[in-house]
Amino acid sequence: MVVDFNDQILIPDGDVGDFGAVACDQFSAAPEYWNNLAAVMPAQSALDLILPECFLADADRRIENIKSAAKRMLQSDRFKACRGAVYVTRKTAYGRVRRGVVASVDLSDYDYKSGAQTLIRASERTIEERIPPRVKIREAIDIELPHILLLVDDRENLLKQACESAKRVPLYDGDLRGGGGHITGELITDARALDDAVQKIIKASVSKFGCELFALVGDGNHSLATAKYCAVNNPTPFNGRALVEIINVYDDGLVFEPIHRLVKTDDPVMFMDSLRSAVKGNAKTTVYAPNPIEISVPEDKIEAINAVDKFCETYVKHFGGYVEYVHGADALKREGHFGIEMRGIQKSELFEYVVKNGVLPKKTFSLGEAEEKRYYIEARKIK
Template structure:
């Protein structure tokens, strides 16, 4: 690794891609943290893919976390990774990056798949690294991810990292230079999630221009990268590296592949990067109890709305208002503005306190307005509709306040999430 590459947080690694002939439509599957309240979506994908080569066999969908067969699933994941390497399902490129053009049902996003240096990333509060988390890391969410990482031979990333390149247009520049040739791969994605194309670019062609652009970007910001999606996955990669590093002599640490992790790097200012709120659902509970819990703790104002659309409109027009959805009834709740907190932080603290005093109630995090409405229609369920975050506020917020509360925003709707496709070896053998 060149010293300047480490300083800039990047590493040109060999990348694993499916060999010609593998059905990419079945190979690529959506991020494991999607459809957590809809296991039927995952079961349908499992039925469709069956035993075809697929990243589905190399991930643990979060809807299965804590299931009785979790350990067995993880063992199968590790076995399948080894099989894909040994049987030639995957082929390894020379060191480089992949430029990715993702067309979704809603928008289009362009990024680059590249390895980042975990020595330049830290999720501990109070640290100010080059690569920063955007949400609070919960230690209790790391063990299942670490179980997979510890014995994995390959990583398949769903992490999207946002690049603060308003002055340099890093990704756009690389696309203009390197995407005139035939794509390295092209695929229709499952679930009607659109299409994806990728162009592999070797290190020798892109190294100089990328380093120059990143150095120029760093002149305008104290940090370059903010984790958009996959905060806990990146934190697990970091935790594993810190574990492993203690067992390695210094001479082996710099070159060990687990020091780096593959991500998709996307410009914050890409038109395809749209911030959406992540809503909450509380269940089981009597919905009125949550309001009763809030009233003595906050000076709130509750107003009934005639429709879901009207509720959304009122919430989206006010940074300190939320919506409540329960069995076809809609209300808005106005909170007093706070100069030091976002509304998501205020509401999350209230939810945490409520769940602590009502241990039978759990919270689920929901992507998509219509999904929230649908899942809030059942008895004993309360949906909480939250406003979005303006993306131009993200880097200043992280700089001044540190991490945001967990699940503060989402990049795009569920079907816009990254699909697993490219991989990378994380063992030296």
Template sequence: MYTPIRLPKLLMPREGIDLSKWAVIACDQYTSQPDYWNNADTIVGDAPSTLRLTLPEVYLEQPDVKERTAKIQDAMQRYQQDGTLTEYEPGMMLVERTTKSGTRRGVVLSFDLEAYDYQAGSQSLIRPTEKTVVERIPPRLAVREGASLELPHIMLLIDDPDRKVIEPLFADKDAFRKAYDTDLMLDGGHLSGWFVPEGKETAALIERLNGLADSETFNKKYGLTGEHAVLPYAVGDGNHSMATAKANWERIKQDLSEEERQDHPARFVLAEVVNIHDDSLEIEGIHRVLFHIHPREVFQAADEFFRLHGGMAYCGDPKSAPSTNVQSFPCMFHGEQVTLCIVDSPWALPVATLQNFLDDFLEKNPKSHIDYIHGADVVRELSQDARNMGFLLPDPAKEDLFRGVILDGVLPRKTFSMGEAQEKRYYMEARKIVK
């Protein structure tokens, strides 16, 4: 049976390095807050750090980005040559991350990029949860093309409500070698890791993960009849990092023989696998506000749009809908609140229903624009303006995220938020991506 999983040879900082300075948050965070990165730079100083191996995206549009990229690639070579990084034997890393949301447990493994496809309509084993913006790939690819190492912040989600796949490993975590145990800078919480070498524990985990791709189990879980491709892994975070790795591999493999492609290190990517049902993962809906509109225009457009898609839209009580297939959205304008009901939507998730309509409306009404809002209070405040209209979305049920990707394809942008910025992955492990 094919499996996309590989046991990586992790590169880890040598003993004696200050890990609180080594570990830095994912590069796509705080993109509008350069002070955060200035503070990180001050904390790190001259100490070895992943800050010197990654490019914070706050600098992507800066004129010195090529110079920064060259320094990163030089630092990668230097850290390998001067002993800053040491290579472990093949294995996996058990990771515990403690933040204000609780303790998140995951496993760092390597995955075959041939099993990942971010294109619309993808049926691959690994798929993004949200739409990939291809325009975001080239500047990231420029960094990776000359890199000898990868330090991705990718999080792959699995749907395991019974917690039988990852969680059993942590019951015996003290039997494994503790690789790191450190506080994280700038309110990042605490990070611990236990290394598990290749052996019966890794084989058992891979077998359990492979079980998620069993078609009979998959169809029973989601109430399907076999018409949908199995989806064991959904990219919960770091999708553009993974898309960049994919683009780099597609570039490299053109010059390789079929035999050389089989085990080339650039074919694989590091990721942390996390159960979406982990108690520390907080999935929150993201609300919408339309600006420079009239409510009558919006309701009329909704009626026309959903009639064209085999449904209907009305304002009122969802219980009065002529069908049990009804999705409802509290919407606000000029101090009023009504409920917009959509009957027989062709989209499984409410957020997909609403976003597809809003995209169509905005395309036809270029004078309007949209913003994505965390917090209902902010939506209510913005909707006091007679020219604005807010839509409240429910927090997605965890089990519905996989169902939405399976049935609707990639979810609309800004479908959900998974944790606060400081709770995103911090870089710790690295891996070679050149021979």
């Protein structure tokens, strides 16, 4: 079965706010966010078990600390074990409410390569060089704490109906630090209605898309790719599956936002001249430097993203600087940088595009603001 709604899941004992931390790939250019969070988080939190990407230069030392922290937590009964699925309700600081269900998925049903025909597929291009640091962590400790969000095309709300009709036992209820809003989790131990919903979603995908498809990875593709790598190259009795949160792409609380490109360069005139020469088309977008400048881009928004990315990556490779990926209008306007506004894909376009064309370019869309990303709460033994 592609989804196991009766796997063993570890839940942090005590106040969920004393444990949860946002996905490690957020605030990658803002170490102050993570330092401020570390100053207020109590001991034995998820923050002790993750490597925020802004600290990758210090990866070896931090991974040793993660190994020690994980060992202490397992020895001190920081987690309580339960069996079933977790129905999660998250109210973010932006007033949006979304619902999902946490369960484990079979990694043999997942492939991140473009054009994959598996039941679970990537939605965006996987950057291979981002996998090795995550492999070091996954192979160093006995548990996984995922921030993976799987999106399903569930227009009939089958999974939500199955969750809400099931008997549920409260697991946690609290406020998340770092602007994460409020979260509740409830345990579902009878998986029959959930299993039935999954089968109906897969069956409906054949008429919708012409192939069997259960889910696309909305967030955490590199974490799921890491799990796949470890399952293939260093299998254990438990790591053939990975813990995820499954969310309906049409959930009212799930928003798609475009991800813009922010480029640092020392020669503004050469950058703009080169950008205008390399990227052309019948549509317009705006570059903020920080005042707005209009440029031409391809009319197809995916083609436009590919063209801008190819230019930016080539430019900084030859002339120095760096590229950041940001969302929100304010983030585009940073002194000494060029903010290139991109058009994002809509949630209604996602599944059909990936089935027809393969994965999207990296950083095509964001599921809400940074603080709305999945928090590390549930865990699972992988050794």
